[in-house]
Ligand SMILES: Nc1ncnc2c1ncn2[C@@H]1O[C@H](COP(=O)(O)OP(=O)(O)O)[C@@H](O)[C@H]1O
């Protein structure tokens with residue numbers, strides 16, 4: 001949807017000049033970013049509950065790197081990682097960054113309606129300093145490190161020992177580093193990243209991935225030395241206020257009181 005607006009109505013010199021028009025494009029972020037679109041809704045609360053459990057697992061409040069992954073593609077990893085990063089960013093005094101480590105099919109920037117810019121791949125290849133690649137994600141103080149330039153050898157780029165150094169540097173600056181990754185079964189990237197992160201969350205989309213695929217992904221991560229903290233289940237029937245009104249808990253309208 002477009003809306004046209006005059007830049008300077010007072011200035012007759014620009015009248016009729018096409019440059020006086022600005023085009024405002026409606027923000028088109030991914031509709032499943034519950035923390036962004038429906039912060040008071042049931043889904044946002046579920047994500048905060050997960051965040052609170054992760055915070056409880058870290059009583060000393062030490063900086064942590066958290067990988068979000070799943071067995072196969074399209075299970076909701078990127079949406080889950082962004083929602084979780086936003087939930088962490090809601091906490092006071094927490095510096096949080098979302099890192100798009102899916103160098104194969106990056107989508108964090110697209111889901112946040114941001115333009116692709118230098119990011120993780122450029123930092124790992126030493127082309128751009130970290131400080132230049134970090135930028136606001138458009139939600140509170142959440143920062144983003146996008147995937148960056150496309151590379152032909154993502155496994156090599158991510159496998160370099162530079163990633164350990166990068167995680168360390170990110171932890172000096174952020175309390176929570178949430179890392180979106182490619183799926184576990186088709187490539188080694190997620191396993192490698194899990195092994196180097198403090199914790200891993202496995203996203204499972206019911207009725208999409210096969211149970212045996214999720215089990216296999218869990219085994220791969222554990223075999224590589226990853227620390228699986230839990231799973232993030234998408235599309236649980238009967239656990240959604242749309243299908244079960246007992247779970248709805250919308251704020252009361254003023255006139256209802
Ligand atoms: N909870 C959800 N319910 C329904 N659709 C979802 C949900 N989370 C994500 N999606 C949609 O499913 C597709 C895959 O999600 P995405 O997060 O990109 O998966 P992945 O990163 O695992 O490939 C996207 O079109 C996304 O908008």
Ligand SMILES: [Mg+2]
Pocket residue numbers: 077078079102105107180181
């Ligand atoms: Mg993804």
